Amino acid sequence: MKETAFRTFLLLCGSAAVGCTPTLPSNEPLYFAVVNLEQVNQANNLAVPGYAPASGQQGNWGVFNIPQIQHGVVVTPNGEIGAGGTTFFVDDGPGGSAGQVTGIFYGIQITSPTTSTGGTIDFFWHPANASYVTASCLSGVTCAPDAPTVALFTSGTFLARVKLASGVDSGNAMTFTKSDSPFTSPGVIGHSSSFADVDTTASGPWTAALDGNWFTTSFGTRDIRLLMVFTGGAGPSWSGGPAGTVGLRSNDPLRVFTH
Numbered sequence: 001m002k003e004t005a006f007r008t009f010l011l012l013c014g015s016a017a018v019g020c021t022p023t024l025p026s027n028e029p030l031y032f033a034v035v036n037l038e039q040v041n042q043a044n045n046l047a048v049p050g051y052a053p054a055s056g057q058q059g060n061w062g063v064f065n066i067p068q069i070q071h072g073v074v075v076t077p078n079g080e081i082g083a084g085g086t087t088f089f090v091d092d093g094p095g096g097s098a099g100q101v102t103g104i105f106y107g108i109q110i111t112s113p114t115t116s117t118g119g120t121i122d123f124f125w126h127p128a129n130a131s132y133v134t135a136s137c138l139s140g141v142t143c144a145p146d147a148p149t150v151a152l153f154t155s156g157t158f159l160a161r162v163k164l165a166s167g168v169d170s171g172n173a174m175t176f177t178k179s180d181s182p183f184t185s186p187g188v189i190g191h192s193s194s195f196a197d198v199d200t201t202a203s204g205p206w207t208a209a210l211d212g213n214w215f216t217t218s219f220g221t222r223d224i225r226l227l228m229v230f231t232g233g234a235g236p237s238w239s240g241g242p243a244g245t246v247g248l249r250s251n252d253p254l255r256v257f258t259h
Contacts, residue, residue: 021125021157022089022099024209024258029072029081030088032254035138036228038062038105039145039238040183041245042113048106050147051154053122059110060119060183063143063153064252065133066101067091072255078216081225081255094134100126102133102153108164113182114192115175119164121196123206124156140235140247160198160206162224167195167217177228184246189231195222214257228252 024030039046040060048054048061071085092098101123108119126132133152137143143152169175179192198211213221230250232239238247 020127021159021205022101024206025071025088026209026258029074029085029255029257031070031072031081031083031085032066032256033068033070034064034066034226034252034254036062036064036105036230036248036250036252037138037140037143037234037238038230038248038250039234039245040110040248041242042110042184043242043244044109045242046245048104048150049145050150051104051106053120054104054106056107058107058118060108060116061104061106062248063104063149064102065091065138065153066103066123069101074257078214078221081257083253094132095129097128099128100132100156101159102126102156104150104154108177110183111175113184114179115169115172116177116183117164117174119176119194119196120199121162121164122154122202123159123161123204124154125159125205126156138249140233140238140249144235144237145240145247157205158202159204160210161202161204162196162198162210164194165197165222166219167215167222168193170218173219179228183230183248184244189229192228192230194226194228196224196226198223209258210256212257212259223256225255226252 044059069089072081103123105121143149164176177194181190215222234247
């Protein structure tokens with residue numbers, strides 16, 4: 001696995017230089033696997049600890065790791081991208097040679113048990129041998145919803161910022177995320193969908209590539225499509241205060257047709 005990851009690293013970087021930021025390929029579909037650890041509160045009274053861009057109260061925030069990026073397959077032109085292509089990037093873990101992509105999402109306002117508006121996602125790159133997010137952290141066992149955890153996921157090189165946008169509900173321009181079950185139902189497996197656009201005012205190495213405007217919605221084109229599959233199961237601290245807070249883990253395929 002580590003030898004394969006190293007060959008992938010060379011392909012991404014063009015050299016064996018440690019610290020090289022991966023370059024996304026242009027003009028092709030990509031399929032990102034994303035693993036989240038998050039909090040949800042229907043009253044929108046959560047605060048993100050230690051991350052200045054996420055100031056204010058919100059109903060949903062979390063941190064994430066991207067374990068794999070695949071070359072995707074167009075399922076529906078301008079509508080859907082699936083997995084099935086060759087692997088582009090694999091996070092081979094602590095001691096590996098591939099590096100790690102992590103991030104944070106924040107600013108989501110819950111508008112009903114199954115809908116929300118707003119939301120921002122920031123991506124970060126960690127070179128090989130940097131401080132790594134481990135499986136025990138992503139399970140919520142060793143990482144709590146606190147400032148040290150936020151710093152762990154956001155201390156790398158900034159890659160890009162995207163903002164959730166309309167499109168998932170053709171009848172409501174203010175619905176950015178829509179779920180088939182309540183966000184705050186512990187232990188219930190739910191699915192929620194959303195679209196996002198790149199924030200070009202926060203420029204990073206991935207900003208231009210992610211700005212593909214490929215997905216067609218009732219409210220215009222969008223750069224990214226997300227499907228969140230969420231369950232309970234986060235560590236007990238993630239379901240702590242304020243009252244009504246539910247800790248969730250989710251696996252979220254993110255799809256983009258790069259520019």
